[in-house]
Amino acid sequence: MKKYIITTGTVTYAIKGRDTLRRKGIKAKIERITSGKGSAGCGYSIIINDSLNEAVGILHDAGVKILEINESN
Amino acid sequence: MIYLDNAATTGRKPQSVIQAVRGALQKYSANPGRGGHTPSMAASSAVYSVREKVAEFFGASGPESVVFTLNCTHSINAVIKGLLKKGDRVVTSSLEHNAVMRPFFKVGAEVDIAKVSLTDDNLTLSEFERKIRPETKLVICTGASNVLGKTLPIAKIGACCKARGVPFAVDAAQTAGVIPINMREMNIDYLCIAPHKGLYAPMGTGILICEKYIENTIIEGGTGTNSAELVQPDFLPERLESGTVNVPGIIGISAGIDYVNRLGMKNIYAHELELALRLWSALDKMPFVRLYTEKPVSGKFMPVLSFNVIGKTSGEVAEFLNKTGVAVRAGLHCAPTAHRQIGTIDTGTVRVSPAAFNTAYDIAETASAIKNVNFI
Numbered sequence: 001m002k003k004y005i006i007t008t009g010t011v012t013y014a015i016k017g018r019d020t021l022r023r024k025g026i027k028a029k030i031e032r033i034t035s036g037k038g039s040a041g042c043g044y045s046i047i048i049n050d051s052l053n054e055a056v057g058i059l060h061d062a063g064v065k066i067l068e069i070n071e072s073n
Numbered sequence: 074m075i076y077l078d079n080a081a082t083t084g085r086k087p088q089s090v091i092q093a094v095r096g097a098l099q100k101y102s103a104n105p106g107r108g109g110h111t112p113s114m115a116a117s118s119a120v121y122s123v124r125e126k127v128a129e130f131f132g133a134s135g136p137e138s139v140v141f142t143l144n145c146t147h148s149i150n151a152v153i154k155g156l157l158k159k160g161d162r163v164v165t166s167s168l169e170h171n172a173v174m175r176p177f178f179k180v181g182a183e184v185d186i187a188k189v190s191l192t193d194d195n196l197t198l199s200e201f202e203r204k205i206r207p208e209t210k211l212v213i214c215t216g217a218s219n220v221l222g223k224t225l226p227i228a229k230i231g232a233c234c235k236a237r238g239v240p241f242a243v244d245a246a247q248t249a250g251v252i253p254i255n256m257r258e259m260n261i262d263y264l265c266i267a268p269h270k271g272l273y274a275p276m277g278t279g280i281l282i283c284e285k286y287i288e289n290t291i292i293e294g295g296t297g298t299n300s301a302e303l304v305q306p307d308f309l310p311e312r313l314e315s316g317t318v319n320v321p322g323i324i325g326i327s328a329g330i331d332y333v334n335r336l337g338m339k340n341i342y343a344h345e346l347e348l349a350l351r352l353w354s355a356l357d358k359m360p361f362v363r364l365y366t367e368k369p370v371s372g373k374f375m376p377v378l379s380f381n382v383i384g385k386t387s388g389e390v391a392e393f394l395n396k397t398g399v400a401v402r403a404g405l406h407c408a409p410t411a412h413r414q415i416g417t418i419d420t421g422t423v424r425v426s427p428a429a430f431n432t433a434y435d436i437a438e439t440a441s442a443i444k445n446v447n448f449i
Contacts, residue, residue, distance in 0.1 A: 011297065
């Protein structure tokens with residue numbers, strides 16, 4: 001299953017984003033990011049499996065700051 | 074003991090707050106915003122839900138603007154030292170606490186003081202309008218004096234600041250939880266809160282709500298985010314919230330807000346003001362008492378009274394009352410500017426400040442005890 005990793009950095013934005021998406025009917029969960037090569041270090045991401053464009057729009061409207069978006073299978 | 078020093082901290086925490094704090098120690102002893110494991114995420118969610126509640130209670134834009142601090146003084150320091158540098162001009166009132174005045178001194182700010190009228194809010198507003206200059210970097214003032222109980226016309230000062238394009242910060246140590254505060258409607262950019270007072274939360278808790286960015290931080294460290302970088306993250310609340318937050322205290326804040334909502338802020342304020350008025354009326358009839366607080370009028374005063382007994386020091390009076398079972402505070406109350414205005418910088422005052430749990434009996438007993446002060 002396709003997985004979109006929307007990195008917010010902070011747990012506050014991650015929870016706000018997850019809760020906002022869920023209220024709009026998009027399944028979302030939070031994962032902890034640990035340091036990786038080229039990354040800024042630890043943080044949190046919102047994980048969704050579909051509706052990426054819609055989700056990004058919703059998060060933007062809610063004022064959730066997105067640091068980066070990655071895709072994995 | 075009759076506890077009437079609630080302007081310092083509310084002396085009786087509700088059972089619901091005590092139970093919430095105890096429950097948090099049992100349920101949430103994991104570091105929020107750090108780990109990805111279930112207990113850490115549970116603590117993160119619990120803290121987040123309190124941010125939401127606080128934001129809603131004070132009319133803030135969202136949970137991310139709610140920063141948990143050690144106390145209201147910490148919040149005020151974060152604003153003043155975060156925004157001002159040596160030589161910057163700042164406008165404040167004549168009734169400020171040292172939580173405001175000492176950071177000004179430390180920073181080396183040029184302070185313009187707007188004199189607060191104890192009887193006419195329009196005069197106070199005019200003073201602020203006159204003192205704000207094009208080069209003013211910040212206006213910060215108390216919501217109400219911790220010595221005299223006088224409220225400031227915050228909404229009007231906020232409107233003035235907005236019109237002039239000057240950031241506006243409020244020290245809500247005495248007002249949060251007792252009278253309504255809506256940051257959006259009052260044009261407040263930074264709200265500094267002492268939850269252990271009017272919100273009945275544990276001591277060692279503080280809140281800073283930021284609707285605008287703060288350039289400089291006063292504490293740096295771990296935030297659980299961007300850990301590979303040496304600079305603080307540029308987003309709130311983490312930018313201003315380094316180190317592990319006081320999770321049991323934060324859960325206590327939540328229970329405190331529930332308590333205030335359950336009783337009703339209007340009811341609490343009416344009850345406290347009624348008690349203050351009863352004492353004021355009793356003291357007004359005692360010829361040996363000098364009252365410094367005007368007759369407490371709803372909307373214009375908080376339930377805080379200052380007085381002295383002629384021929385006694387404020388310390389002697391407080392000590393006598395303590396021995397008779399009444400806890401009040403004497404001295405300058407960390408607010409020398411207010412005492413300079415009323416001429417009590419050398420003597421201080423005795424301060425009485427009732428809370429929701431106090432009763433008419435408490436006030437009658439206190440008045441009766443004060444009658445006997447002259448016999449010491």
